[in-house]
Amino acid sequence: MAWLHWQIATNNPNQPSPIEWDDFAGKLLLVLPKRNVQKIELASFPAKGHRRLRWLLPNVDPEYCSQDEAVKVAKKLAFLMLNSQGSSIPQNLEEDFLVLGFRKEVTKCPLCKKEINITDFDRNGNTDLESLQIDHEIPLSQQLGSHNADNVFWIHRRCNYIKGEQTTKDALMSLVELIRNHLV
Numbered sequence: 001m002a003w004l005h006w007q008i009a010t011n012n013p014n015q016p017s018p019i020e021w022d023d024f025a026g027k028l029l030l031v032l033p034k035r036n037v038q039k040i041e042l043a044s045f046p047a048k049g050h051r052r053l054r055w056l057l058p059n060v061d062p063e064y065c066s067q068d069e070a071v072k073v074a075k076k077l078a079f080l081m082l083n084s085q086g087s088s089i090p091q092n093l094e095e096d097f098l099v100l101g102f103r104k105e106v107t108k109c110p111l112c113k114k115e116i117n118i119t120d121f122d123r124n125g126n127t128d129l130e131s132l133q134i135d136h137e138i139p140l141s142q143q144l145g146s147h148n149a150d151n152v153f154w155i156h157r158r159c160n161y162i163k164g165e166q167t168t169k170d171a172l173m174s175l176v177e178l179i180r181n182h183l184v
């Protein structure tokens, strides 16, 4: 999978993160546990190659995305997390999300359409198939620039396995075909 080629950056106190994200993450930390904010960061700011820091990526990396877009991705994932069951969008962030044009609705897994609960973000990502991962509706391997805010969602680990390197629509079509094959 294309995603595996991107190595997650390590925390390094000597490397400042983008100020725009720092400010935003500060607001998030008032309403979300640190582990959830870190989950958003790890999903949004992976760095290519060896253990380079995510903030050291060139501003425009044709293979990846700009730092600005990575910040937007992080905000979208934060929005979806705060919109999940058992959570809510704090007033001081409503304006930020409004500016970005994110539509308020219950957060669902893009494949199985089950509603996501805020506690699902605490599931063990190594063992629990109901744990949540980042989804690129159009896979990174299919289109350059697909790490963007419009294209990212939270998806169950199980659903991400099923989806693989397909768009959501193609994944559904292949499931329909699979079921048809079992019915004949």
Ligand SMILES: [Zn+2]
Binding pocket: 109, 110, 111, 112, 113, 114, 155, 156, 159
């Ligand atoms: Zn699902």
